[in-house]
Amino acid sequence: MRFLELNNLCHRxxxxxxxxxxxxxxxxxxxKITDYMIPYxxxxxxxxxxxxxxxxxxxxxxxxxxFQKKRPESYYDLxxxxxxxxxxxxxxxxxxxxxxxxxxxxxxxxxxKARPTFDHLxxxxxxxxxxxxxxxxxxxxxxxxxxxxTIEHKYEGRIKKITDN
Numbered sequence: 001m002r003f004l005e006l007n008n009l010c011h012r013x014x015x016x017x018x019x020x021x022x023x024x025x026x027x028x029x030x031x032k033i034t035d036y037m038i039p040y041x042x043x044x045x046x047x048x049x050x051x052x053x054x055x056x057x058x059x060x061x062x063x064x065x066x067f068q069k070k071r072p073e074s075y076y077d078l079x080x081x082x083x084x085x086x087x088x089x090x091x092x093x094x095x096x097x098x099x100x101x102x103x104x105x106x107x108x109x110x111x112x113k114a115r116p117t118f119d120h121l122x123x124x125x126x127x128x129x130x131x132x133x134x135x136x137x138x139x140x141x142x143x144x145x146x147x148x149x150t151i152e153h154k155y156e157g158r159i160k161k162i163t164d165n
Contacts, residue, residue: 045112051121052107056090059100067092085110099140106144 022030053064065071067089072078088108091101109115124143127134134142
């Protein structure tokens with residue numbers, strides 16, 4: 001996805017069923033995204049939104065919008081929901097939040113300009129996984145320094161506080 005973004009291309013249909021994971025050798029996997037570009041025009045930041053939906057599915061093993069009080073049944077329902085400024089509920093009410101919830105919220109931000117880029121996410125995860133001198137907390141602060149300690153997140157009409165660990 002970073003490659004597409006750096007070349008000003010928009011996949012336009014990123015979802016879990018379009019991601020292929022193949023076991024290569026012990027502890028090695030290749031990950032590929034199917035070639036598909038729907039004819040509708042979307043902004044490049046739509047790929048980040050879709051990535052957030054895939055992240056949600058990976059983190060919870062459930063379809064996006066599962067935790068909504070009223071789940072959108074169609075594209076039209078989703079458009080109305082977004083038009084009202086509603087966001088996807090990303091954690092169950094009593095679940096403990098993680099820094100990944102914070103990243104997920106950013107990817108699913110209603111404002112496309114507020115979403116991170118794939119290049120930003122790539123650099124963050126690269127440092128998080130491979131730069132052992134930096135440490136997890138330092139990598140998070142470096143790449144998401146504007147993240148406050150607590151994020152207010154609506155949960156079925158109530159405010160849910162998500163605190164970074």
